[in-house]
Amino acid sequence: MDPRIPRLRRKLAAIPFQPLRSHSFGEEQHKFFRGPKLAEARVAAFEAEHDIVLPHAYRQFLTHIGGSGAAPFYGLMPLERCSLLVMDSPGEPGTPRGFGCVGPGPHERDLFLHIIEMGCSDVCVIGVTGPLTGRVLVGNSDGYWGPNVSSATDFLDWYERWLNHMSAGRDNRNSPRVDFEPIRTAIAWLRRSDSPSPLHGMDAVGDLRSVG
Secondary structure, eight states, X not given: OOTTHHHHHHHXXXXXXXXXXXXXXXXXXXXXXXXXXXXXXXHHHHHHHHTOOOOHHHHHHHHHTOSSBOSSTTOBOOGGXXXXXXXXXXXXXXXXXXXXXXXXXXXXXXXXXXXXXXXXXXXXEEEOSSTTXXXXXXXXTTSSSOXXXXXXXXXXXXXXXXXXXXXXXXXXXXXXXBSEEEHHHHTGGGGGOSSOOTTTTOOOOXXXXXXX
């Protein structure tokens, strides 16, 4: 078990009762309740069905903390509702990119799993393959803004940052976002890589978005 898990459990259990904490956008939906932890067999079956390997930190959360519920925005979606997406092909430099559903057959582009409910056509995803594996991104499926990449190193880091921001009184009531960077910053090193990627050549895409 990841050593961060016990600390996250304690912080999550305490946060609703902290009188000076900030509001988290969408908390009325999940009310800080967690769904049951997922059995290893359930997670393995999902991976086999979709021919993927879930990022380690996200997988640890599902099996040791909860399979749905309390999370930024409207909460963590049950695994059976999570869908694989691909990022749209790049357009003009500096323009946003959306996300589309994955079709059948082999996938040549990097995969992202839609894991957090944000509302409307906004999406919160985690990289499943490619250079952004394990990183959390927010964007809009129709390409109205983003995508932007969290500076958190993995899902557990991102989740703990959300809890820490609330505990410190950093209010996101009117701005459902936490320390996300334009995707250009997160993948700038790709421009020096010889490996092809759909993220090559991206420029800044909109304002910073933040949730954790």
